[in-house]
Amino acid sequence: MKKTSRRDFLKLAGATGAGLLACGAGNALANEGLQVNNEELGMLYDATKCVGCKACMSACKRVNSDYGSLSYEKAKFDEDGLWDAPSDLSGSTRTLIKLFKESEKRWSYVKYSCMHCQKPSCVSVCPVSAMTKEKISGIVDYNKNTCIGCRYCQIACPYNIPKFQWEKAVPQIVKCDLCKATNLREKGITACAETCPAGAIKFGKRKDLLEEAHQRLKDAPDKYVAHVYGEHEGGGTNHLYLASMPFNKLGLPEIKPEAPAEFSEKIQHTIYKGFIAPVALYSTLCFIAVKNMKKHKGHDDDHQKGDK
Amino acid sequence: MGHSEEYQKLEGRIFTKSFFILLSVVLLGFYFVGVRYVKGIGAVSNMSDGYPWGIWITYDVATGTAIACGGYAVAILVYIRNRMQYHPMIRSAILTSMFGYGLAGFSVMVDLGRPWNAYNFFIPSKWQANSAMFEVALCVMAYSTVLILEFLPAILTSIEKSKWERMNAIRNWLHPKIAPDKKTMEDKLEMVRLGAAWLNPRLNKVLIFFIVLGITLPTMHQSSLGSLLLIASTKLHPLWHTGFLPLLFLLNCVFIGYSIAILESIISSYSFKRPFEIEELSGLAGLIPFVTVIWLTVVIGDLSYRGQIHAALKGDFYSGWFMTEFLLVACGSLILFVKKCRRSARWLFISASMIVLGGALYRFNVYLIGFNPGQGWKYFPSFAEVMITVGIVALEILGYKVFVALFPVLPNMDLHGAHKKKGHAKKHKGAEKPLPQTEAHAH
Numbered sequence: 001m002k003k004t005s006r007r008d009f010l011k012l013a014g015a016t017g018a019g020l021l022a023c024g025a026g027n028a029l030a031n032e033g034l035q036v037n038n039e040e041l042g043m044l045y046d047a048t049k050c051v052g053c054k055a056c057m058s059a060c061k062r063v064n065s066d067y068g069s070l071s072y073e074k075a076k077f078d079e080d081g082l083w084d085a086p087s088d089l090s091g092s093t094r095t096l097i098k099l100f101k102e103s104e105k106r107w108s109y110v111k112y113s114c115m116h117c118q119k120p121s122c123v124s125v126c127p128v129s130a131m132t133k134e135k136i137s138g139i140v141d142y143n144k145n146t147c148i149g150c151r152y153c154q155i156a157c158p159y160n161i162p163k164f165q166w167e168k169a170v171p172q173i174v175k176c177d178l179c180k181a182t183n184l185r186e187k188g189i190t191a192c193a194e195t196c197p198a199g200a201i202k203f204g205k206r207k208d209l210l211e212e213a214h215q216r217l218k219d220a221p222d223k224y225v226a227h228v229y230g231e232h233e234g235g236g237t238n239h240l241y242l243a244s245m246p247f248n249k250l251g252l253p254e255i256k257p258e259a260p261a262e263f264s265e266k267i268q269h270t271i272y273k274g275f276i277a278p279v280a281l282y283s284t285l286c287f288i289a290v291k292n293m294k295k296h297k298g299h300d301d302d303h304q305k306g307d308k
Numbered sequence: 309m310g311h312s313e314e315y316q317k318l319e320g321r322i323f324t325k326s327f328f329i330l331l332s333v334v335l336l337g338f339y340f341v342g343v344r345y346v347k348g349i350g351a352v353s354n355m356s357d358g359y360p361w362g363i364w365i366t367y368d369v370a371t372g373t374a375i376a377c378g379g380y381a382v383a384i385l386v387y388i389r390n391r392m393q394y395h396p397m398i399r400s401a402i403l404t405s406m407f408g409y410g411l412a413g414f415s416v417m418v419d420l421g422r423p424w425n426a427y428n429f430f431i432p433s434k435w436q437a438n439s440a441m442f443e444v445a446l447c448v449m450a451y452s453t454v455l456i457l458e459f460l461p462a463i464l465t466s467i468e469k470s471k472w473e474r475m476n477a478i479r480n481w482l483h484p485k486i487a488p489d490k491k492t493m494e495d496k497l498e499m500v501r502l503g504a505a506w507l508n509p510r511l512n513k514v515l516i517f518f519i520v521l522g523i524t525l526p527t528m529h530q531s532s533l534g535s536l537l538l539i540a541s542t543k544l545h546p547l548w549h550t551g552f553l554p555l556l557f558l559l560n561c562v563f564i565g566y567s568i569a570i571l572e573s574i575i576s577s578y579s580f581k582r583p584f585e586i587e588e589l590s591g592l593a594g595l596i597p598f599v600t601v602i603w604l605t606v607v608i609g610d611l612s613y614r615g616q617i618h619a620a621l622k623g624d625f626y627s628g629w630f631m632t633e634f635l636l637v638a639c640g641s642l643i644l645f646v647k648k649c650r651r652s653a654r655w656l657f658i659s660a661s662m663i664v665l666g667g668a669l670y671r672f673n674v675y676l677i678g679f680n681p682g683q684g685w686k687y688f689p690s691f692a693e694v695m696i697t698v699g700i701v702a703l704e705i706l707g708y709k710v711f712v713a714l715f716p717v718l719p720n721m722d723l724h725g726a727h728k729k730k731g732h733a734k735k736h737k738g739a740e741k742p743l744p745q746t747e748a749h750a751h
Contacts, residue, residue: 130428152439155360271535278524286516
């Protein structure tokens with residue numbers, strides 16, 4: 001008896017394991033493939049043109065402060081609160097200029113804001129669809145009225161873009177939405193790109209931006225690192241970068257061309273395809289359990305007869 | 309009607325010294341929960357935009373639910389593997405699972421920034437099937453309900469048999485002016501009793517389908533707890549980031565479940581001064597190595613397939629944590645291969661603790677220790693944050709202590725002693741299971 005049940009158990013464990021293993025292996029086959037849509041809206045930030053005036057930061061806050069729940073951040077030295085001085089992207093700041101200085105001669109500014117991925121991880125993981133990607137514009141948008149505040153988007157985003165308002169009792173996620181409800185609607189351009197006095201931020205369709213970026217690389221190959229950051233990173237982003245220094249030094253991580261969301265969705269989809277596996281598991285287990293139960297009922301009756 | 313005598317209530321007082329110690333820990337924890345709702349999560353926790361999930365998610369949800377998998381593991385054993393001799397253990401296992409999952413749900417509500425929007429989980433247009441979190445959330449909610457249903461027979465049985473002594477005592481204690489009329493109260497309590505008597509056999513008939521659901525749901529969400537971190541391919545250390553995360557988490561919760569069932573039984577035998585259930589425990593312990601060996605094999609196989617073995621042996625911070633986790637599980641299982649150790653309460657306790665620790669550390673490694681969002685981010689839980697978790701765990705233990713006194717949960721000792729003798733006598737003939745009684749068919 002013991003032997004059979006142990007064998008049964010191993011069979012069961014083996015079957016479950018094999019099933020899941022097959023899922024893991026199967027994901028290589030179930031490649032859905034990512035279509036890059038170059039008609040989507042985006043921005044090209046050219047770090048060699050940026051003068052670090054931070055006009056984009058103040059324009060962003062001026063325009064989006066009410067809609068995006070942004071506020072001014074005081075610096076430690078600034079007791080009177082004269083300047084807005086965020087030290088990083090935060091629950092009050094959607095975009096930020098930073099200076100990276102390797103030596104007196106070698107330095108670069110860099111602008112951080114949402115990359116508006118072609119296949120955004122945050123949209124893939126949000127359990128209640130509070131993060132969405134607009135079909136036509138490609139804007140990765142956030143809806144605070146749906147968000148439950150689980151912060152899975154923060155875990156998932158490889159660029160660490162979504163920020164949470166830790167200090168508020170009624171917090172929300174803060175991230176760039178290309179001025180979707182404000183400047184873009186009113187003037188057809190993002191506030192940062194509109195304001196930039198140095199022409200470092202170019203707003204437009206992804207295909208035009210890519211063309212422009214490659215043109216600049218071709219025209220001045222000595223000036224740039226020969227790479228458009230965002231062209232292929234994580235399945236491609238709509239926010240593109242050109243710079244004179246290696247991008248990982250500027251805080252832009254090295255990311256493989258496959259979108260992280262594709263990897264995870266493949267596995268999740270294989271396991272839960274059509275909800276067949278869970279239903280099959282449930283019915284199999286029901287069958288076994290009911291059969292076992294009946295066996296015992298038989299036993300019981302025998303016992304009772306014996307007792308009588 | 310035999311089955312309810314399979315379990316018994318624990319005799320003794322509820323309001324002991326340890327009750328009040330636990331209660332004060334719970335109250336301290338809940339004070340900080342209050343602070344969190346008034347001043348925001350940042351006021352009590354050290355979580356940051358780099359480490360948006362702290363110990364509330366890592367311990368209370370990811371690890372706590374694995375530790376609460378005793379009910380799942382024992383249910384597989386009893387109903388699927390048809391080992392009815394473990395049936396006496398199932399109620400206490402389900403009770404701990406019920407508290408474990410219920411309180412994991414509670415701490416999610418503390419952790420969520422905008423919990424008032426959680427109703428969106430029930431609105432189909434908001435569903436997002438790509439998200440592992442969505443799957444985990446729905447499954448955990450469903451499973452908590454199933455656990456309550458599975459435990460309901462214990463409550464119904466004790467209502468049926470209740471003489472309402474406590475209720476009457478409270479009534480007598482109240483001032484006569486505010487105390488309800490004795491006659492009406494008795495009538496109403498009688499109604500409750502009849503209701504319970506009506507519901508109990510009906511519930512018992514369909515219970516098996518809920519029990520099986522209670523096996524299916526953890527299979528789904530425990531693997532999805534692993535899937536949660538699949539997306540963090542750039543942040544989670546390659547030692548742990550693999551496509552096999554769902555499988556590893558599933559196996560992990562099964563061996564944690566069996567080990568915790570052993571620990572729980574030993575601890576409650578010890579602290580309630582009851583004899584150890586060595587017969588059942590050594591049988592359970594014999595199963596664990598099968599699961600852990602599969603788990604360890606997958607871990608090693610996957611590492612060598614991805615060419616990461618060198619990272620495991622490197623001797624740095626990450627490899628240290630990996631080796632600790634790995635060796636705890638491996639050594640704990642090694643002990644269980646020795647038959648003599650499987651029959652000693654002390655060795656069972658040691659090896660089960662090692663396996664639970666190792667298994668839990670694996671989950672910590674995946675959710676926190678191996679998680680690196682980039683330069684400049686650090687996380688170590690704050691005092692208040694830890695106290696909220698400790699308070700929740702204390703509430704769990706408190707609830708368990710109160711429930712085993714109020715309801716028939718623990719295996720009936722008299723009957724159990726008989727089991728054992730019978731078991732010994734029949735051992736040589738080598739077959740029949742003692743008292744094949746199940747909840748679902750006992751009338």
